[in-house]
Amino acid sequence: MGLAFGxxxxxxxxxxxxxxxxxxxxxxxxxxRAEELARRGPDERKQMLMALSKTILSHLEKFKERSAQTVRxxxxxxxxxxxxxxxxxxxxDLRRVxxxxxxxxxxxxxERRAIDEFNKxxxx
Numbered sequence: 001m002g003l004a005f006g007x008x009x010x011x012x013x014x015x016x017x018x019x020x021x022x023x024x025x026x027x028x029x030x031x032x033r034a035e036e037l038a039r040r041g042p043d044e045r046k047q048m049l050m051a052l053s054k055t056i057l058s059h060l061e062k063f064k065e066r067s068a069q070t071v072r073x074x075x076x077x078x079x080x081x082x083x084x085x086x087x088x089x090x091x092x093d094l095r096r097v098x099x100x101x102x103x104x105x106x107x108x109x110x111e112r113r114a115i116d117e118f119n120k121x122x123x124x
Contacts, residue, residue: 003029017069024076025065031056031083038087046085053087056080060100071115074108 003026010018031052038049060077061066067077081101088094 012049013115020066021073024073024080027056028076028080028083031080031087034082035087050089051085053084053105057084057088057093057100061082061096064100064103071108071111074104074111078104078121090106 003006003022006021007026009017010016010022014059034045034049034052038045060080064077068074078101081104085094085097088097
């Protein structure tokens with residue numbers, strides 16, 4: 001409920017970056033919960049999770065630059081790829097996930113380095 005409200009507030013304020021961030025939080029929590037349910041459920045749940053994971057993977061690939069706009073979204077996207085790596089089992093999908101993990105990890109490291117350098121130059 002809080003995530004949905006945060007998204008709505010961000011959209012009402014015209015802050016699409018914050019709305020995107022809130023939605024990545026929701027996506028991460030949702031895919032993690034779906035993974036847990038699929039582990040304990042019937043095969044249909046596992047198949048639904050696999051289909052959802054493939055859709056999320058394709059979306060992240062298509063919009064990876066959008067997801068990599070801030071350290072916070074880099075981190076969330078990286079967390080989502082960790083779940084995708086556990087839920088997908090085809091070699092091609094896993095290669096795609098690994099490529100995204102490398103991409104988001106490198107973006108995260110670059111941005112953290114820039115923040116650290118800024119803080120050295122202009123201490124808080």
